[in-house]
Amino acid sequence: MAGSVSIRHAASPRGWEAERRRAFLFGLAPSLLILGAITLVPAAALLLISLTPLNLVDPAGTFRFDDPLVNYRQLLDDPRFIGSLWVQVRLSLSSVTLQLALGLAIALLLNANSRVLAAIRSVFLIPMVLPPIVVALIWKILYTPDVSPLHRALEQIGLPLRSLIANPDTALWAISIAETWQWFPFTMLMVLAALQMIPDEPLEAARIDGANRWQLFRYIVLPYIRPVLVVCALFRLIDSFKAFPLIYVLTNGGPGTVTEVTNFYGFIQAFNFSYWGYASAIAVVMLLAVLAISWSISRFKGSDGNERHD
Structure with missing residues (x-):
C-alpha cells in the first residue's frame, strides 16, 4: 500500500x-x-x-500548371527585373547606412539624464510615428521647387537647386534621405537603450588611465553597442524593402527606372499590365529574400546569446 x-x-x-x-x-x-x-x-x-501564367486578360490561365516555373525563368532573363534588384540594393544600403550613422550620432548626443534632453528625444520620435503617406507628402513638398521653402531659401542666397526627384543622378538619394528622416529614430532609441546599459566602471577606469573621448568610444562604447547596431541594421534592411509609399508619391519609379525598386516593379506588372502570375513570382523572390534576412537575425541573436553565456 x-x-x-x-x-x-x-x-x-x-x-x-x-x-x-x-x-x-x-x-x-x-x-x-x-x-x-x-x-x-x-x-x-x-x-x-x-506557378501559373495568370493574366486578367486571360482568366482561364488561373489554374494552369503545365509549366510552373515559366515565371521564374522569365525573371532571370528580364533586364528590368535585374535592374530593379540593383536599385533595391542601392536604396537599402544607402538608407540603412545613413540611418545607422545619424541614429548613432544623435543617440550619443542625447545620452544623458536631463529633462531637456528627454523632451528633445520625444521630438525626434515624431517622424517614426507619422504614416508613410504623410511622410511622402511632406518630402514631395520639400522636393518640388515651386512650393518648397527649402528651394526658395536657397534661391534667396543665390544657390538655386534643381528638383532632386526629377534628376536621375539624385532621385534615389532623395528617396534615401526621406527614408532616413522617417526611420533614424528607431536606431536612435535602440542605441540609447544600449548606451544606458553600459556599466560605469570600465568608463571610469579608462578615464583614469587618460583615455580621450574617441578612445572611450572606440574601445569601450562601440564593443558594447555593436550587437545592437547589427540588429538595427538587419531590421532596417528588412524594412527598406517597404519603401513603396515614398517611391509611389515622390517619383513613381522615375525618372525612367532609376528609382524602380523590385516591389514597385511587381506593382507595375500586376496593376498596370495585369500579369498577376509574373508579379506573384517577383513577390515570392522578395519574400524569400526577407526570410533569409530574418533567418540571419535569428542566427545572430542565437550566437550573440551563446557568446555572452560563455
Whole structure:
C-alpha cells in the first residue's frame, strides 16, 4: 500500500505538467489558427499563383500548371527585373547606412539624464510615428521647387537647386534621405537603450588611465553597442524593402527606372499590365529574400546569446 501511494505521488507532478501543457496549447490554438489564416494562407496563395501564367486578360490561365516555373525563368532573363534588384540594393544600403550613422550620432548626443534632453528625444520620435503617406507628402513638398521653402531659401542666397526627384543622378538619394528622416529614430532609441546599459566602471577606469573621448568610444562604447547596431541594421534592411509609399508619391519609379525598386516593379506588372502570375513570382523572390534576412537575425541573436553565456 505504501509503495502504491508513493508511486501515485511521484506520477502526479508529471500528470499535472501534462495537463498544464495541454491547457497551454488549447489556449494558444485560437491565436495560432488566426495567425496561420492571415499569414500562411496568403503566402500559400501567392506561391500557387506564381506557378501559373495568370493574366486578367486571360482568366482561364488561373489554374494552369503545365509549366510552373515559366515565371521564374522569365525573371532571370528580364533586364528590368535585374535592374530593379540593383536599385533595391542601392536604396537599402544607402538608407540603412545613413540611418545607422545619424541614429548613432544623435543617440550619443542625447545620452544623458536631463529633462531637456528627454523632451528633445520625444521630438525626434515624431517622424517614426507619422504614416508613410504623410511622410511622402511632406518630402514631395520639400522636393518640388515651386512650393518648397527649402528651394526658395536657397534661391534667396543665390544657390538655386534643381528638383532632386526629377534628376536621375539624385532621385534615389532623395528617396534615401526621406527614408532616413522617417526611420533614424528607431536606431536612435535602440542605441540609447544600449548606451544606458553600459556599466560605469570600465568608463571610469579608462578615464583614469587618460583615455580621450574617441578612445572611450572606440574601445569601450562601440564593443558594447555593436550587437545592437547589427540588429538595427538587419531590421532596417528588412524594412527598406517597404519603401513603396515614398517611391509611389515622390517619383513613381522615375525618372525612367532609376528609382524602380523590385516591389514597385511587381506593382507595375500586376496593376498596370495585369500579369498577376509574373508579379506573384517577383513577390515570392522578395519574400524569400526577407526570410533569409530574418533567418540571419535569428542566427545572430542565437550566437550573440551563446557568446555572452560563455
